[in-house]
Amino acid sequence: MAGMVEIENAEKTYDGGFQALKGVSLSIEEGEILALLGPNGAGKTTLISTICGITMPTGGSIRVGGHDVVRDFRAARSLVGLVPQELTLEPFETVWSAVRFSRGLFGAKRDDAYLDELLRRLSLYDKKHSQLQELSGGMKRRVLIAKALSHDPKVLFLDEPTAGVDVELRRDMWDIVAKLKETGVTIILTTHYIEEAEAMADRIGVISAGELLLVEKTTDLMARLGRKELRIALSAPIETVPEGLSDYDLRLEDEGETLIYTYDTQAERTGIARLIGSLSEAGLSIADVETTQSSLEEIFVGLVRKEDDEGDAA
Ligand SMILES: Nc1ncnc2c1ncn2[C@@H]1O[C@H](COP(=O)(O)OP(=O)(O)OP(=O)(O)O)[C@@H](O)[C@H]1O
Ligand SMILES: [Mg+2]
Known part of the structure; x- marks a missing residue:
């Protein structure tokens, strides 16, 4: 129709x-x-x-x-x-x-x-x-x-x-x-x-x-485009992300009390299980975890920016 x-x-x-x-x-x-x-x-x-x-x-x-x-x-x-x-x-x-x-x-x-x-x-x-x-x-x-x-x-x-x-x-x-x-x-x-x-x-x-x-x-x-964040509240604050965790897409917030891991919900592996293992190897203990979905706003800004970059390259 x-x-x-x-x-x-x-x-x-x-x-x-x-x-x-x-x-x-x-x-x-x-x-x-x-x-x-x-x-x-x-x-x-x-x-x-x-x-x-x-x-x-x-x-x-x-x-x-x-x-x-x-x-x-x-x-x-x-x-x-x-x-x-x-x-x-x-x-x-x-x-x-x-x-x-x-x-x-x-x-x-x-x-x-x-x-x-x-x-x-x-x-x-x-x-x-x-x-x-x-x-x-x-x-x-x-x-x-x-x-x-x-x-x-x-x-x-x-x-x-x-x-x-x-x-x-x-x-x-x-x-x-x-x-x-x-x-x-x-x-x-x-x-x-x-x-x-x-x-x-x-x-x-x-x-x-x-x-x-x-x-x-x-x-x-x-x-489809949503990325998620895993927010990990640490039992004790840290000053920098430990060396052993450099492979992961991580950032620190809340004066070192929260570690944020960004991952793709559509990826074959989110890497969460491996990350949790690596955290304990690095001697960090987890107080709490929470996940948040990125907003459509971030998706939109990303799309339009990508288009601009392609335009510049052409
Ligand atoms: N009457 C017109 N003559 C010439 N150019 C025009 C005319 N009307 C709009 N444009 C141009 O066409 C483009 C698109 O304008 P349009 O008003 O459709 O944008 P928009 O997406 O509605 O923007 P906004 O979010 O600001 O309302 C702009 O570059 C604008 O300068
Ligand atoms: Mg308009």
Whole structure:
């Protein structure tokens, strides 16, 4: 079955000649949440804009719900809603007129019952007649989401929905996204926060310099690339790692009280058993051990850095 969004070899070269997308291919299933991660200038907003029909791709093809975003622009556009990266709202407009106007822009039939329900879902109903300038930052974000959903789109794009918001509001946004998923909406979001992608997304795509470096299930990505740390609390602190342990990837922390061993979870042998033996040979006694999985953040930074190194070598 074809995905809700089908991107084949999409390219975008801006008028000045800058190539922001270098042949991106991606298929997004109906009801899926995909997070696009990438550094500033990677091409996330450009990719979203080409799918939404805001900028024209200069190569390849993009279909939403089977409609080509160039040839069949109107049909494709009616299926998508976008919460843009830049927040723009009219201060004196009311919540109600903002969402009604957005719906009208799509030429959708007036449906006050749907909009009332939407405002309720986003906990905005009691602010229905408030001016936008009277709302808190978090409520304004919700209004932007309500506007993007005003014409009942099948695919919602959230371009950095939580940039610059506090922790509480970010969690709030995660809840909203989870609830939207239950209604069957396909969601594509961009973020710089790896923990956010991890918390919300079914799959994660990493984009850098106009190329999609990988797309993988969030859980698979964690497992495949995850490195683990074994933290060994020593009974007595040491000043340096003993000579006999120089073969191991070890470092000392907590003023010599904790020895940290990094290993690859996918390796045939983790080396833990041998390490424990070597520790006792070196006369060290263990008070406690603990393992921690490296975060997706470290994985991501590693990936993008590797790409840079390869670029330099070329
Ligand atoms: N209208 C434009 N004309 C020319 N170049 C552009 C235009 N819009 C974006 N670019 C360039 O394309 C590249 C990708 O930009 P884009 O906004 O897609 O990045 P991004 O991944 O969304 O970054 P950020 O995380 O900062 O939002 C950048 O180098 C940017 O300068
Ligand atoms: Mg952007």
